[in-house]
Amino acid sequence: MAKIIKKATKRGQTEAIGLLVIVVLFVVIIMFYLAFSLRPEAVNTLKENVQVDYMLNAILKYTPECSNEVTKTMKDIINSCDFEANNVICGRPCKDLIKDESKKIIELADDGKQKYGYDFEIKWSKNGKENMLNVKKCESNNKITYHKFLFRGPEPSLSICIFK
Amino acid sequence: MVMVIIGIITAIGIYIFYGEFIKNTGEKGREMNEQERAVLISMFGRLPEMQCSKNGNDEDYCIDTIKAVGARNVIRSNKAYYSNILGYRNVKIEAIYPQKNNVICDKDNYPGCGTFAVYDNAKPNAQDKQIVSVLVSLYYPHENKYRVGRFIIEEFR
Numbered sequence: 001m002a003k004i005i006k007k008a009t010k011r012g013q014t015e016a017i018g019l020l021v022i023v024v025l026f027v028v029i030i031m032f033y034l035a036f037s038l039r040p041e042a043v044n045t046l047k048e049n050v051q052v053d054y055m056l057n058a059i060l061k062y063t064p065e066c067s068n069e070v071t072k073t074m075k076d077i078i079n080s081c082d083f084e085a086n087n088v089i090c091g092r093p094c095k096d097l098i099k100d101e102s103k104k105i106i107e108l109a110d111d112g113k114q115k116y117g118y119d120f121e122i123k124w125s126k127n128g129k130e131n132m133l134n135v136k137k138c139e140s141n142n143k144i145t146y147h148k149f150l151f152r153g154p155e156p157s158l159s160i161c162i163f164k
Numbered sequence: 165m166v167m168v169i170i171g172i173i174t175a176i177g178i179y180i181f182y183g184e185f186i187k188n189t190g191e192k193g194r195e196m197n198e199q200e201r202a203v204l205i206s207m208f209g210r211l212p213e214m215q216c217s218k219n220g221n222d223e224d225y226c227i228d229t230i231k232a233v234g235a236r237n238v239i240r241s242n243k244a245y246y247s248n249i250l251g252y253r254n255v256k257i258e259a260i261y262p263q264k265n266n267v268i269c270d271k272d273n274y275p276g277c278g279t280f281a282v283y284d285n286a287k288p289n290a291q292d293k294q295i296v297s298v299l300v301s302l303y304y305p306h307e308n309k310y311r312v313g314r315f316i317i318e319e320f321r
Contacts, residue, residue, distance in 0.1 A: 018166030022173060029177040033184070047202040047296075054209065054298040054315070057225040061301040061310040065262065071309055105312055108261055109299050 045144055048116075048160050052146040055109060056158040059102050059120070066090035074101060078154050083124055083133060095133060098122070102135050119143070119159035201296045201317055208255065208315065209300065213238055214282070216303040226301040227257055227313065232280040233269050239283050252287035254318040256280060259302055261312035275304060287320035294319045 060075040069090055072080075081087065081094035090097055106118045117138030124131055140161035147157040208214065209225040213235040216226035239246045257280040259265050265278025295318050302313040 025173045046199050050202045050206045051298050054225045054300050058299045058301040058312045063309040
């Protein structure tokens with residue numbers, strides 16, 4: 001009788017250890033799976049940074065066609081625009097000229113894949129008050145902004161929004 | 165019985181682990197390729213063979229169109245050197261704003277042209293082609309004007 005009980009106890013112990021091994025294996029597998037699947041997706045922003053650098057340069061260096069005036073780049077136009085008075089540059093109110101030309105250039109970047117949106121704004125301050133001209137806007141939590149500081153005066157900034 | 169269950173669970177574990185590992189490696193590979201293309205594009209914007217310069221100062225991310233015409237010939241005559249850096253790729257710049265012009269530029273038709281085919285090295289029988297493009301500022305020194313172009317890199321695999 002004692003021999004039978006001893007044998008049954010030993011068998012029970014072996015089964016318990018087997019069960020424990022199964023549980024440990026399960027836990028290890030679940031931990032591995034969670035470690036892989038919950039890892040935050042790395043956002044590669046190098047490409048977008050280069051894109052924004054090129055694009056802001058393309059906008060600020062662009063020389064609109066002006067028949068009667070000395071050629072000016074968009075950077076010069078932004079610098080000589082009185083955003084309050086909206087003075088005439090290149091035969092047009094400067095704010096309209098800046099808005100239209102930059103919008104047209106930004107729209108050229110649209111490749112139809114709807115992956116990116118662009119946000120272009122120009123900030124300036126007058127009498128200690130901050131003002132802003134919004135040329136184009138995009139809404140996304142995933143935004144990379146690039147500022148271009150001109151020597152003095154207005155500060156244009158271009159952001160790229162990445163839509164997932 | 166216990167050994168069989170342990171064996172099955174271990175097999176499932178190995179399957180999940182390698183599945184995720186292969187998926188991760190693929191993603192990393194794609195990411196590295198994208199980064200490589202971004203670095204190439206960035207490098208082109210600062211290549212002395214094509215970079216704008218005004219009053220002795222280099223301007224980043226801007227292509228001097230006269231230099232771009234010359235760069236095509238420089239790259240062609242040193243193809244071994246450039247293909248070592250650029251591999252199986254085509255690199256071209258298209259003038260797109262205010263006017264698009266598809267005529268390929270050479271020293272005889274410049275500035276009445278709009279496409280600068282800087283580097284051509286398409287892979288024969290390529291399985292896959294990836295295209296990356298960015299807007300770029302194009303400088304026309306004879307008019308002292310900047311226009312907008314598109315920088316296009318086609319990569320063959």
